[in-house]
Amino acid sequence: MSQRFSAADVATHNKADNLWIIVDEDVYDVTKFADEHPGGKKILQRVAGKDASKQFWKYHNESILKKYQKKLQVGSLDTKKAAPPTPPATPPQVEKEVVKPSAEPGVIAPTAGADAAEEAEALDPYGELIPYADPSWYQSYHSPYFNQTHADLRAEVRQWVEDEIMPNVTEWDEAKKVPDTIYKQMGERGYLAGLLGVHYTKLAPLTKNTVKSVPPEKWDLFHEMLLTDELSRAGSGGLIWNLIGGFGIGCPPVVKFGKKELVQRILPGILSGDKRICLAITEPDAGSDVANLTCEAKLSEDGKHYIVNGEKKWITNGIWSDYFTTAVRTGGPGMNGVSVLLIERSAGGVSARKMDCQGVWSSGTTYITFEDVKVPVENLIGKENQGFKVIMTNFNHERIGIIIQCLRFSRVCYEESMKYAHKRKTFGKRLIDHPVIRLKLAHMARQIEASYNWLENLIYQCQKMGETEAMLKLGGAIASLKAQSTVTFEFCAREASQIFGGLSYSRGGQGAKVERLYRDVRAYAIPGGSEEIMLDLSIRQALRVHKVLGMKL
Ligand code: HEM
Numbered sequence: 001m002s003q004r005f006s007a008a009d010v011a012t013h014n015k016a017d018n019l020w021i022i023v024d025e026d027v028y029d030v031t032k033f034a035d036e037h038p039g040g041k042k043i044l045q046r047v048a049g050k051d052a053s054k055q056f057w058k059y060h061n062e063s064i065l066k067k068y069q070k071k072l073q074v075g076s077l078d079t080k081k082a083a084p085p086t087p088p089a090t091p092p093q094v095e096k097e098v099v100k101p102s103a104e105p106g107v108i109a110p111t112a113g114a115d116a117a118e119e120a121e122a123l124d125p126y127g128e129l130i131p132y133a134d135p136s137w138y139q140s141y142h143s144p145y146f147n148q149t150h151a152d153l154r155a156e157v158r159q160w161v162e163d164e165i166m167p168n169v170t171e172w173d174e175a176k177k178v179p180d181t182i183y184k185q186m187g188e189r190g191y192l193a194g195l196l197g198v199h200y201t202k203l204a205p206l207t208k209n210t211v212k213s214v215p216p217e218k219w220d221l222f223h224e225m226l227l228t229d230e231l232s233r234a235g236s237g238g239l240i241w242n243l244i245g246g247f248g249i250g251c252p253p254v255v256k257f258g259k260k261e262l263v264q265r266i267l268p269g270i271l272s273g274d275k276r277i278c279l280a281i282t283e284p285d286a287g288s289d290v291a292n293l294t295c296e297a298k299l300s301e302d303g304k305h306y307i308v309n310g311e312k313k314w315i316t317n318g319i320w321s322d323y324f325t326t327a328v329r330t331g332g333p334g335m336n337g338v339s340v341l342l343i344e345r346s347a348g349g350v351s352a353r354k355m356d357c358q359g360v361w362s363s364g365t366t367y368i369t370f371e372d373v374k375v376p377v378e379n380l381i382g383k384e385n386q387g388f389k390v391i392m393t394n395f396n397h398e399r400i401g402i403i404i405q406c407l408r409f410s411r412v413c414y415e416e417s418m419k420y421a422h423k424r425k426t427f428g429k430r431l432i433d434h435p436v437i438r439l440k441l442a443h444m445a446r447q448i449e450a451s452y453n454w455l456e457n458l459i460y461q462c463q464k465m466g467e468t469e470a471m472l473k474l475g476g477a478i479a480s481l482k483a484q485s486t487v488t489f490e491f492c493a494r495e496a497s498q499i500f501g502g503l504s505y506s507r508g509g510q511g512a513k514v515e516r517l518y519r520d521v522r523a524y525a526i527p528g529g530s531e532e533i534m535l536d537l538s539i540r541q542a543l544r545v546h547k548v549l550g551m552k553l
Pocket of ligand 1: 021023028030037038039040043044047052055056059060061064068072503508509510
C-alpha cells in the first residue's frame with residue numbers, strides 16, 4: 001500500500017459518512033464497512049479519525065486484519081517504517097550464544113563423548129517463540145530428527161495456511177464445505193503424494209507435481225508429520241478431514257496392495273487433486289468391531305465382477321468421493337471372510353447422504369448405500385478374504401494422523417489461551433498474572449510436550465522398521481498414544497474454553513478456534529479406535545509382541 005498520510009490527514013476523516021481509523025500505523029477506510037461491522041458502527045465512530053490499535057487488538061485476533069486488509073486499507077502513516085510492526089514468522093537471525101555445558105557439584109552429568117561433536121546443529125528459531133506453542137525444534141532446541149529441508153517445508157506450508165486458509169476457515173466451517181480449489185492446491189503443491197506413508201520417489205512416476213521445498217528423494221516421515229501438523233494450525237478438524245481425512249486413509253491401501261494396472265489408472269487423477277477417494281469400513285452396526293461387518297460382495301457367475309450390497313456409515317469425504325476403498329464380506333463370518341474392494345462411483349448403484357454431526361463440519365461425513373454395484377475383480381485390494389491384514393496395516397497410519405492433529409489442536413488451544421491471557425484483564429490483573437490460569441496452561445503444556453515427544457519417537461521407529469514389523473511392534477504403542485493424545489486434546493479444549501469464557505461459548509470471533517475444536521473433540525476420541533479399545537489393545541498387543549521378544553514374567 002503506497003499511499004502515505006499524516007495523523008492530521010486521517011483526523012479529518014472523522015464522521016459517520018467519512019470514517020477512517022488507524023491500526024498499527026496502517027490506515028483503514030471503514031465508512032461502508034461500519035454498517036456491517038459485527039461489533040457495531042457506533043464503536044467505530046467513537047474512534048473515527050484516530051489511532052484505534054489498542055481497541056482493535058482488544059477485540060480481534062490477527063486473522064481479521066489479514067482478511068479485511070485488501071478491502072479496507074487505504075494506506076499507511078507517513079511515520080511508518082518499512083519494517084512490519086508485528087514480528088515476522090521467522091525472526092531475524094541473531095548470533096547464537098555458545099552454551100557450554102557445566103554441572104553444579106553433586107549433579108551427575110554425562111561427559112561429552114566423541115559423538116557429541118557430530119550432533120546436529122539446532123535450527124534457527126522460527127515462529128512466535130511462545131513457549132510450548134510450537135514443537136521445541138522450532139525454538140532452536142536440538143533435535144535428532146529435523147534438518148533444513150523440514151524447516152523449508154515448514155515455512156512453505158505455514159505461509160500458505162496463514163495467507164489462504166486461516167482467514168477463511170471459520171466461514172468454510174460454517175458453510176460445511178472447503179472450496180474445491182484448496183483441495184486441488186493440495187495436489188498441485190505435491191502435498192497429497194507426501195501424505196501416504198510411502199516414499200515420495202515411489203509415487204513420483206504417477207504425478208507431475210512435487211513439493212517445492214523438498215526434493216522427492218529427501219522426503220521422509222517427518223516431512224509428512226509436519227505437513228499435517230502445520231495444516232492443523234488452522235484449528236479446524238473439519239478442514240483437515242476435508243483435505244486429508246478421506247485421502248490419507250483411503251488411498252494407502254490402493255497404493256500398497258492394489259494391482260499395478262489399477263494404481264496406474266487411478267493414482268494420477270487422485271494425486272493431482274482432480275479425483276477424490278475415501279475409506280469405507282464402518283457400518284451402522286460395525287464400528288471398531290471390523291470383523292463383524294456385513295456389506296457383502298458376491299462374485300458374478302462369469303467370475304469377472306463382485307456385486308456389492310450394503311451400507312456404510314460415518315464415511316469421511318464420502319459425499320464427494322469418486323472412489324471408495326471398501327471393506328466387504330466375500331467369505332464366511334469373522335475376520336477371515338473380509339476383503340477390500342476399490343468401488344468406483346461411476347459404476348452406478350452408489351447413493352450418498354451427508355450426515356449432520358457434532359463436529360468436523362466441513363469433513364463431509366456421509367451415509368452410503370451400495371445397491372448391486374458392479375466392481376471388476378481387478379479392483380480387489382490385496383487378496384480375497386485377506387482384507388483384514390490390509391485394514392490393520394492401514395490403522396497405524398490413520399492413528400498417527402489422528403495423533404498429529406490432536407496434539408497440534410491441543411497446542412492451538414494452549415497458544416490461543418496464552419495470547420488471550422496476556423491481553424484480557426480481570427480483577428485489575430491480566431489473566432496470566434493469576435496463578436490459577438498459569439496452572440491451567442502448565443497442565444496443558446506438560447501433556448502436549450510429553451505426548452509429542454513420544455510421537456516423534458514413534459515416527460522415527462516407523463521410519464526404521466518395515467511395514468509388517470511396524471504393524472506388529474508399534475501397533476500397541478500407537479494405540480496408546482492415540483488415546484493419550486485425544487485425552488490431551490479434550491483436556492486442552494476444555495481448559496482453553498474456561499480461559500476464554502463466553503468468547504468460546506459463542507461461535508466466531510476471538511474464541512472461534514477454541515469453540516470449534518471443543519466441538520471436534522469427539523470426532524477424534526471415537527473413530528479410528530475409541531479410547532477404551534485403544535488402551536486395551538495397547539497392553540494386549542505389547543504383551544503379545546514382548547512374549548515373542550523373550551519377555552520374562
Ligand atoms: C479494520 C477495522 C475492523 C475490522 C475489519 C473489524 C472486524 C470485526 C469482525 C469481523 C468482528 C466479528 C468478530 C471476529 O470475527 O473477531 C468484529 C467484532 C468486534 N469489533 Fe471490530 N473490526 C474493526 C475495528 C474495530 C475497532 C476499531 C473496534 C473498537 C473500537 C472494534 C470493536 C469490535 C467489537 C467490540 C466486536 C465484538 C467482539 C465480540 O463479539 O466479543 N472493531 N470486528
